[in-house]
Amino acid sequence: MTKSEILSFLDAQTILTVTTMNGEQPETRALINIRNKNIAPHLTHYFKKNDRIFFITNTQTDKIVQIRKNPKANVYAYDNNFSGLLLIGEIKEITDKDIIDILWDDSWKMYYPGGKDGGDFSLLEFIPKQFKNYNGNGFVKTSGAV
Amino acid sequence: MTKSEILSFLDAQTILTVTTMNGEQPETRALINIRNKNIAPHLTHYFKKNDRIFFITNTQTDKIVQIRKNPKANVYAYDNNFSGLLLIGEIKEITDKDIIDILWDDSWKMYYPGGKDGGDFSLLEFIPKQFKNYNGNGFVKTSGAV
Numbered sequence: 001m002t003k004s005e006i007l008s009f010l011d012a013q014t015i016l017t018v019t020t021m022n023g024e025q026p027e028t029r030a031l032i033n034i035r036n037k038n039i040a041p042h043l044t045h046y047f048k049k050n051d052r053i054f055f056i057t058n059t060q061t062d063k064i065v066q067i068r069k070n071p072k073a074n075v076y077a078y079d080n081n082f083s084g085l086l087l088i089g090e091i092k093e094i095t096d097k098d099i100i101d102i103l104w105d106d107s108w109k110m111y112y113p114g115g116k117d118g119g120d121f122s123l124l125e126f127i128p129k130q131f132k133n134y135n136g137n138g139f140v141k142t143s144g145a146v
Numbered sequence: 147m148t149k150s151e152i153l154s155f156l157d158a159q160t161i162l163t164v165t166t167m168n169g170e171q172p173e174t175r176a177l178i179n180i181r182n183k184n185i186a187p188h189l190t191h192y193f194k195k196n197d198r199i200f201f202i203t204n205t206q207t208d209k210i211v212q213i214r215k216n217p218k219a220n221v222y223a224y225d226n227n228f229s230g231l232l233l234i235g236e237i238k239e240i241t242d243k244d245i246i247d248i249l250w251d252d253s254w255k256m257y258y259p260g261g262k263d264g265g266d267f268s269l270l271e272f273i274p275k276q277f278k279n280y281n282g283n284g285f286v287k288t289s290g291a292v
Contacts, residue, residue: 017222019165019172022234026165026172028222029280030230062278076163076174084176088168132208134175 001085001133003146007051009085009133011035013077018055018126020066020073020091027066031055033077034103042105053087054094054103055124058112064122067091075126082136087128087146094123147231147279149292153197155231155279157181159223164201164272166212166219166237173212177201179223180249188251199233200240200249201270204258210268213237221272228282233274233292240269 001009010016014036019028034040034054035047053075057063067073073091078084094100100123104116112121128146135142147155156162160182165174180186180200181193199221203209213219219237224230240246246269250262258267274292281288 015224017163017174017224019174019220021170021172024167025218025234026167026174026220027234027278028163028165028172028174028220028232029278030222030224030228072171074165074172074174076176078161078163078176082176086174088171088173132173132175 001131001142001144003051006085006087006128006131006146007035009079009083010053010075010077010087011037011047013079014039015077016055017076018063018073018091019076020063021070022062022066027062028076029063031057040103040105043103046102053126053128055091055126056103056108056112057122057124059120059122064093067093067124073126075128079136082134084134084136086132087126088130088132089126089128089146091124091126094125099123147277147288147290149197152231152233152274152277152292153181155225155229156199156221156223156233157183157193159225160185161223162201163222164209164219164237165222166209167216168208168212173208174222175209177203186249186251189249192248199272199274201237201272202249202254202258203268203270205266205268210239213239213270219272221274225282228280230280230282232278233272234276234278235272235274235292237270237272240271245269
């Protein structure tokens, strides 16, 4: 898959799973995909021209503790055609206020009552290094560098 | 969550993600949930009385290579109410022919043309040790031993 094909598949998903490491044990959870235009309509224009993969989360979560110790992570999504895309890489906290200002929307106060500066809002960026793709249409597997 | 509540949530899902370790990097993929009565109707009666969590897979897959080296794994599922259940534990191959005979259905030859003894069908069992639950109805988190 090209980077463009990877992003097309990703952008079509409202939910992605993100797996991080708790010591030697992997932990997985579903997160909303803010690259998806239904999840974050205010970012549609931004992500048309930007290939970065971001997640938002409460700061007081296990995942923040985990990625501060070990950035190894994966992002996985599958669709209704039973096609799946695994992205293998690293995830890190982004504290750059400029990018946080660009991405933030006040509707997110539902989940982060203190807002983007309230101490319980964190922005994460996932950096993919490799992909594994399973195409449910023909059971074809591909993999490679991102 | 009680074991019974955990199984109820699990059994309602047609797809589960299973994460295994490729060296230090977690890898995630979606697998069908044969505990679900729509996925494997022939096992409805069996799983009513049995709390074991099984997966079926082709033997010639990365996941088999991975679990032979490191059994640490998780099973994760989320539903349309954005509730998620993470089960942390270990996964292993089951070679006991009696249990394979009980679970096998000839309709699976679509995916395993050689059948249950053809060399490319593997049965896996996941043993949960801990759970983390996120209840989307009220944003309530619980965790504990399974």
